[in-house]
Amino acid sequence: MSLLDNRTIRVSGGILLAVTVCALAGPWISPHDYLATDFDRQLMSPTMKGGQVFGTDDLGRDLFVRTMLGIRVTLLVAIVASAVSLVIGVAYGAIAGFVGGRVDAAMMRFVDTLYALPFIFFVILLMVVFERNFLLIFVAIGAVNWLDMARIVRGQTLSLREREFVDAARLTGVSTARILLHHIAPNLIGIVVVYVTLTIPQAILVESFLSFLGLGIQEPQTSLGALVDAGVKQMEVASWSLLIPAGLLALILLCFNFLGDGLRDFFDVRHTG
Amino acid sequence: MLRYTLLRVLGAIPTLLLVIALAFLMVHAAPGGPFDDERALPADVAANIERAYRLDEPLPRQFARYLSGLVRGDLGPSYRYRDYTVSELIGAAFPLSLQLGAMAMALAIVVGVCAGTVAALQQGTYLDRTVMAFSMTGISIPVFVVAPVLVLFFAVKLHWLPAGWSSSAGASRMVLPVITLALPQIAYIARLTRASMIDVLGRDFIRTARAQGLGTLTVVRLHALKPAMLPVLSYMGPAIAAIVTGSVVVEEIFGIPGLGQFFIRAALNRDYTLVLGIVVFYAALIVLLNLIVDVLYGAIDPRVRYR
Numbered sequence: 001m002s003l004l005d006n007r008t009i010r011v012s013g014g015i016l017l018a019v020t021v022c023a024l025a026g027p028w029i030s031p032h033d034y035l036a037t038d039f040d041r042q043l044m045s046p047t048m049k050g051g052q053v054f055g056t057d058d059l060g061r062d063l064f065v066r067t068m069l070g071i072r073v074t075l076l077v078a079i080v081a082s083a084v085s086l087v088i089g090v091a092y093g094a095i096a097g098f099v100g101g102r103v104d105a106a107m108m109r110f111v112d113t114l115y116a117l118p119f120i121f122f123v124i125l126l127m128v129v130f131e132r133n134f135l136l137i138f139v140a141i142g143a144v145n146w147l148d149m150a151r152i153v154r155g156q157t158l159s160l161r162e163r164e165f166v167d168a169a170r171l172t173g174v175s176t177a178r179i180l181l182h183h184i185a186p187n188l189i190g191i192v193v194v195y196v197t198l199t200i201p202q203a204i205l206v207e208s209f210l211s212f213l214g215l216g217i218q219e220p221q222t223s224l225g226a227l228v229d230a231g232v233k234q235m236e237v238a239s240w241s242l243l244i245p246a247g248l249l250a251l252i253l254l255c256f257n258f259l260g261d262g263l264r265d266f267f268d269v270r271h272t273g
Numbered sequence: 274m275l276r277y278t279l280l281r282v283l284g285a286i287p288t289l290l291l292v293i294a295l296a297f298l299m300v301h302a303a304p305g306g307p308f309d310d311e312r313a314l315p316a317d318v319a320a321n322i323e324r325a326y327r328l329d330e331p332l333p334r335q336f337a338r339y340l341s342g343l344v345r346g347d348l349g350p351s352y353r354y355r356d357y358t359v360s361e362l363i364g365a366a367f368p369l370s371l372q373l374g375a376m377a378m379a380l381a382i383v384v385g386v387c388a389g390t391v392a393a394l395q396q397g398t399y400l401d402r403t404v405m406a407f408s409m410t411g412i413s414i415p416v417f418v419v420a421p422v423l424v425l426f427f428a429v430k431l432h433w434l435p436a437g438w439s440s441s442a443g444a445s446r447m448v449l450p451v452i453t454l455a456l457p458q459i460a461y462i463a464r465l466t467r468a469s470m471i472d473v474l475g476r477d478f479i480r481t482a483r484a485q486g487l488g489t490l491t492v493v494r495l496h497a498l499k500p501a502m503l504p505v506l507s508y509m510g511p512a513i514a515a516i517v518t519g520s521v522v523v524e525e526i527f528g529i530p531g532l533g534q535f536f537i538r539a540a541l542n543r544d545y546t547l548v549l550g551i552v553v554f555y556a557a558l559i560v561l562l563n564l565i566v567d568v569l570y571g572a573i574d575p576r577v578r579y580r
Contacts, residue, residue, distance in 0.1 A: 113287065113288045113291060120518050121518075121536075121551075121552045121555055121556070122295065122296070122299070122552070124536075124540055124548075124552075125296060125299050125300065125540075125548060125549075125552055126299065127540070128540045128543060128545075128548055129299055129300060129302065201413070205415055208415065208417070209415065209417065209522070212417045212522070213521070213522070213525065213537055213540075214537075214541060215540060215541070225417070228417060228418060228421070229417075231421070232421045232526065235421060235424070235425050235429065236429055239425055239429075242421055242422070242425060243422070243425075246418045246421065246422055249415070249418055250410075250413065250414045250418055253413045253414060253415070254409070254410065254413040254414070257409065257412070257413045258409070
């Protein structure tokens with residue numbers, strides 16, 4: 001059975017692909033610029049004329065181009081943050097699972113402790129302390145989201161370690177580092193792919209949460225969270241400026257969650273690690 | 274049971290210390306001081322201020338002072354609201370947030386458990402699928418999207434409920450914030466309840482109860498509900514954390530003068546001590562509530578006490 005036979009995967013993956021293509025191509029096709037203000041055209045409702053299909057914001061900037069740029073930023077942050085959490089989580093989990101024993105117990109105890117922390121507050125604290133740095137948002141979100149990944153990878157490694165091919169590799173004198181990299185890691189790919197798909201919506205949530213509160217992406221740059229925040233301020237006179245980015249954000253999150261669920265069923269990965 | 278409780282309490286202490294140390298270090302690693310302004314202060318004035326707030330002491334000493342203050346419930350002075358201590362500010366703002374959070378939590382448990390149970394009993398039907406579709410949507414869509422959209426429809430367009438926190442509105446001003454805060458938790462609890470209820474309803478002792486001629490409602494109420502609630506109970510920890518986080522957004526959107534709004538103000542104002550104090554307070558609250566959930570779990574399910 002191929003991946004595309006699964007309807008959930010096909011539909012949610014298709015929508016995400018379409019949104020990404022629009023976000024990449026949209027600003028390039030549109031005649032408008034995301035920075036150009038036009039004080040004769042403030043808070044114009046969506047119209048086909050001039051290609052301002054999403055209307056304009058309170059400074060007369062074209063909302064279609066801004067929304068597409070917002071999607072770009074949101075997706076970029078999510079992907080980079082997920083990559084960060086992937087690297088930390090896989091390394092941590094694989095080492096704990098492979099070494100086992102006391103080291104494993106101590107490392108997982110540490111993860112349990114971190115689970116109890118209200119992480120979002122630490123991210124906010126980080127943003128307060130180190131100015132609003134674009135790069136830092138990536139790292140902060142990634143550094144927060146690696147716990148699930150570590151747990152799942154550890155569970156998988158623990159069971160892989162007992163398999164014959166690892167014993168065989170040991171007997172022929174392969175070093176531990178090489179076993180981890182060449183024998184364990186390739187067998188983790190399926191499960192890791194599934195959980196990355198589920199980490200991405202979490203990263204999007206954190207980024208848009210921060211941007212919504214004014215602690216994330218700063219003007220004139222924008223993201224879906226920042227656009228929702230701007231929309232809230234104008235919603236009484238310009239409901240589209242709230243509903244469009246809010247709807248797109250919801251759509252993207254929903255699709256990633258469905259995609260992750262579909263992939264999980266497809267690879268038949270257990271729900272808990 | 275006593276041993277189990279004691280072990281849990283001892284286990285919570287390192288977590289709490291880690292939180293405090295991390296938060297403290299982060300705030301003190303900040304480049305520039307808390308009193309840096311656009312215009313640089315004269316050196317002697319800056320030194321005087323630093324001495325007044327004891328920022329000239331070595332870091333371990335400051336940390337020890339902070340910890341000993343913490344034990345006595347003293348979180349230090351606020352850097353921006355000059356006449357208030359952090360504890361006073363938290364004490365003034367927290368009751369409202371607590372009220373909001375408790376109401377949302379109660380609503381989430383009642384509605385979530387009922388919806389999940391109904392879906393489980395009607396498994397595979399149209400009703401079940403509706404509940405599950407709603408649940409997936411509720412889990413995926415963040416509070417800060419749901420809240421403004423609800424305000425837009427129920428307050429701005431339909432005028433059924435107040436949009437903000439006007440004092441003339443009375444109790445109706447609580448409706449939208451509480452619903453917004455509860456929605457994602459309702460969704461999650463409904464999903465959890467449905468899954469575990471389906472599992473429990475398939476067990477032998479349920480079949481026995483049914484064979485004795487008990488009605489569906491009686492079986493659920495007397496036999497299935499308690500074992501089916503265990504996964505929901507263990508979700509209470511994350512749920513509490515989510516409600517605390519969500520309340521920050523909800524208070525910001527609805528203009529509720531609670532602790533969450535204070536936190537965002539403090540973060541934007543770079544009021545270091547207040548931010549640090551609120552983070553420590555929230556962390557302690559979440560650790561404490563998690564502890565209570567753990568102990569309750571041990572009381573209900575004896576198996577976990579001996580693991």
